Amino acid sequence: MTESAQQQQQQRIFERLSQAVVDMDETLAEKIATMIVHEGLDCTKAIETGLGEGMARVGKLYETGEYFIPDLLVCADALQKASDILKTGLYQYPLSKGRVVIGTIYGDTHDLGKNIVTLFMTSAGYEVLDLGKDVPARLFVDEAVKWNADIIAISTLMTTTMKNIKDVIDLLVTEKKREQFWVMLGGKPISYNFAAKIGADGYAQNAVQAVKFLDNTISKLRRY
Amino acid sequence: MIVDVLSPKERLKKTLSGEAVDRPPVICPGGMMNAAIVDVMNKTGHTLPDAHHTSDKMSDLAYDVYENTGFENFGIPFCMTVEAEALGSTINFGSLECEPKIQKEVFPSVNDVTFLPAGTIENCNRAGAVIQAIYLLSEKHPEIPVIGSLTGPISTAASIVDPMTFLKQLRRERELSHQVIDYVTEQLMGYAKLMADNGATAISIADPTATGEILGPKIFEEYAVYYLNKIADAVHELRIPVIVHICGDVRMVKPQLQKLHSEILSVDAIVDLKKLKDELNNTPTMGNISTYLLEFGQPDTVFKQAKHLLSKNIDILAPACGLSTSTPLTNITAFTSAVKEG
Numbered sequence: 001m002t003e004s005a006q007q008q009q010q011q012r013i014f015e016r017l018s019q020a021v022v023d024m025d026e027t028l029a030e031k032i033a034t035m036i037v038h039e040g041l042d043c044t045k046a047i048e049t050g051l052g053e054g055m056a057r058v059g060k061l062y063e064t065g066e067y068f069i070p071d072l073l074v075c076a077d078a079l080q081k082a083s084d085i086l087k088t089g090l091y092q093y094p095l096s097k098g099r100v101v102i103g104t105i106y107g108d109t110h111d112l113g114k115n116i117v118t119l120f121m122t123s124a125g126y127e128v129l130d131l132g133k134d135v136p137a138r139l140f141v142d143e144a145v146k147w148n149a150d151i152i153a154i155s156t157l158m159t160t161t162m163k164n165i166k167d168v169i170d171l172l173v174t175e176k177k178r179e180q181f182w183v184m185l186g187g188k189p190i191s192y193n194f195a196a197k198i199g200a201d202g203y204a205q206n207a208v209q210a211v212k213f214l215d216n217t218i219s220k221l222r223r224y
Numbered sequence: 225m226i227v228d229v230l231s232p233k234e235r236l237k238k239t240l241s242g243e244a245v246d247r248p249p250v251i252c253p254g255g256m257m258n259a260a261i262v263d264v265m266n267k268t269g270h271t272l273p274d275a276h277h278t279s280d281k282m283s284d285l286a287y288d289v290y291e292n293t294g295f296e297n298f299g300i301p302f303c304m305t306v307e308a309e310a311l312g313s314t315i316n317f318g319s320l321e322c323e324p325k326i327q328k329e330v331f332p333s334v335n336d337v338t339f340l341p342a343g344t345i346e347n348c349n350r351a352g353a354v355i356q357a358i359y360l361l362s363e364k365h366p367e368i369p370v371i372g373s374l375t376g377p378i379s380t381a382a383s384i385v386d387p388m389t390f391l392k393q394l395r396r397e398r399e400l401s402h403q404v405i406d407y408v409t410e411q412l413m414g415y416a417k418l419m420a421d422n423g424a425t426a427i428s429i430a431d432p433t434a435t436g437e438i439l440g441p442k443i444f445e446e447y448a449v450y451y452l453n454k455i456a457d458a459v460h461e462l463r464i465p466v467i468v469h470i471c472g473d474v475r476m477v478k479p480q481l482q483k484l485h486s487e488i489l490s491v492d493a494i495v496d497l498k499k500l501k502d503e504l505n506n507t508p509t510m511g512n513i514s515t516y517l518l519e520f521g522q523p524d525t526v527f528k529q530a531k532h533l534l535s536k537n538i539d540i541l542a543p544a545c546g547l548s549t550s551t552p553l554t555n556i557t558a559f560t561s562a563v564k565e566g
Contacts, residue, residue, distance in 0.1 A: 024395075065440075065476065067440075068437075068438065068439055068440030068443065069391055069437075069438045069439065069440075070391045070392055070394050070395040070439065070440075070443060071395065071440070073388060073391055073392040074392050074395055074396060077392065107322060109325045109326070112387055112388065112391075112438075115388055158546070158548075159515055159516045159519060159545075159548060160519070160546075160548035160549070160550065188472075189516065
C-alpha cells in the first residue's frame with residue numbers, strides 16, 4: 001500500500017471511531033480503539049481527530065437541540081472508554097492544552113452541569129481538577145495556586161449562590177493573585193453581564209461554549 | 225379597603241376547578257418553592273432547620289410564613305429531601321439560611337436500587353411530621369388552603385441514584401429505569417394520598433430534574449409526563465387538585481406539557497406565561513415572578529411586575545422557582561399586596 005493510501009485508510013478508521021462516539025456505541029468505540037492500538041496506528045491522532053471530532057459533532061447536535069443531556073453523557077462514556085484504550089498505545093503523553101480548576105460554588109450542591117463541562121473540557125484535551133460541589137472560595141484559590149492552573153471555572157445553578165462567586169474573585173484580588181488566572185463562570189442564572197460585573201474574564205452558556213472559551217483563551221496565554 | 229368575599233381556600237379551590245373568581249390567588253406551595261425566609265424566622269423565632277423535623281414546629285413556621293408574607297396558603301414541607309431520605313439517601317439539613325440538600329445518593333446506579341416495602345415514605349418520621357402538620361393546620365385554619373408539596377418522581381429517583389449515571393441509564397437501561405421510577409412513583413403516591421386524606425387542599429409536585437432542557441422531548445414524555453400523570457391520577461381519585469411545576473425553558477416540550485393531567489402548570493421566569501397559555505389551548509397557568517427580582521429588586525419593581533402578570537390573566541400568581549432564603553420580606557409583601565389590591 002502506498003503511504004497516501006495508508007493514510008486514507010487510517011483516516012477512514014478515525015472517522016468510524018468518531019461516528020461510534022456520535023452514535024453512543026460504546027462497544028464499537030472500544031473495538032475500534034483496540035484495533036488502532038493493535039495495528040500500531042497513530043494513537044495521538046486517533047484521540048485528536050477520531051474522538052475530538054466525535055465530541056465536537058456531539059456538541060453541535062446538543063446545541064441544535066437534537067441531543068440532550070442523557071445523550072451527551074452516553075457519548076462521553078463511549079469517548080472515555082475508547083480514550084483509555086488509545087492511551088495505552090501512546091509512546092508519549094500528549095501535551096496538555098491547559099489546566100483548569102473547576103467546581104460548584106459554596107452553598108450549591110448542583111453539580112450536573114459542572115460535571116458535563118468537565119467531561120467536555122477533558123475530552124477536548126485539557127487537564128481538569130474537579131473540586132466537586134459546595135466549594136469555598138479559599139479552596140478554589142489554594143488549589144489553583146498549588147496546581148499551577150491557568151483557569152478557574154466556577155459554576156452555580158441557583159440565583160441564591162451567585163453572589164458567593166464574587167468571593168473567589170475578591171480573594172484573588174486581595175491576595176494579589178488575580179493576574180495569575182483567568183476566571184470563567186457558567187450555570188443557569190449566570191449571564192455575560194453578571195460575569196463582567198463581578199470582574200470575571202468570561203462566561204460560557206454551555207459545555208460546548210466553555211471549550212470554545214478555553215480554546216480562545218489558552219492561545220493567549222504565554223505558557224502554551 | 226377591599227373586602228375579600230372568598231376565603232383564600234375557596235378562591236384557590238375555585239381557581240383550580242376552573243371556576244370564575246374575584247381575583248387570582250397568590251401562593252407559594254412549599255417544597256422546592258419554600259417561603260420560610262430568614263426575615264420571617266428572625267422575626268418569629270420559629271426557625272429552620274428545627275422545623276424540618278416536628279409537626280408542631282413545622283406548622284408554627286408555616287403559619288408564620290402565611291401571616292408575614294401575605295401568601296394565601298400554608299406550604300409544607302420546607303425542602304425537597306423528605307422522600308429521598310425515607311428511601312435511603314443521606315441528608316444535610318443545612319442551617320437557618322441554607323436549605324437541606326442530598327449529601328449522598330444512596331445507590332450508584334439503577335441496578336443497585338433496593339426496593340423497600342410500600343408505605344416506606346409515609347412511615348418515616350419526617351413525612352409523618354409533614355402529614356401531621358397538614359392535619360393540624362387544616363383543622364385549625366379551615367379557611368386557609370394547605371398545600372402538600374411533593375418532590376417529583378424523576379427528581380426523587382435522581383436523589384437516590386447518582387444523577388449522572390441515572391440520566392445515562394434513562395437512555396441505556398430503559399426497563400430498569402422504568403422499574404426504579406415506578407417504584408419511586410408508587411411510594412410518592414402513597415405519601416400524596418395521605419397528605420390529601422389529612423386535609424391538604426392541593427398537592428403540588430415540583431420535578432426540577434425533569435426539564436425539557438435536560439431530558440429532551442422524548443425522554444421527558446416517556447418518563448416525566450408518564451409518572452407525573454400517574455401521581456396526579458392517584459391524587460385525583462381523592463378529588464384533590466394537582467399543581468405541577470416544570471423548571472427551565474419549556475420551549476422544547478410544549479406538546480408534552482399538554483399531556484399533563486394536573487389542574488395547573490407552573491413554570492420558570494424564563495417562560496412567557498401569557499404566550500404559553502395561548503399556545504397550550506388556554507391551559508391554566510401559575511407563576512412566575514422572578515426569584516432573582518424578589519431577592520435583589522426593589523419593592524416598587526416587584527410591585528410593577530406583579531401588576532404586569534395580573535394584566536396577562538395568569539390564573540395563580542406565585543414565585544417562578546425556589547426562593548432564596550435571604551429574599552427581603554418587603555419584596556414578598558410588595559408582590560402579594562399587588563395581587564390582593566386587585
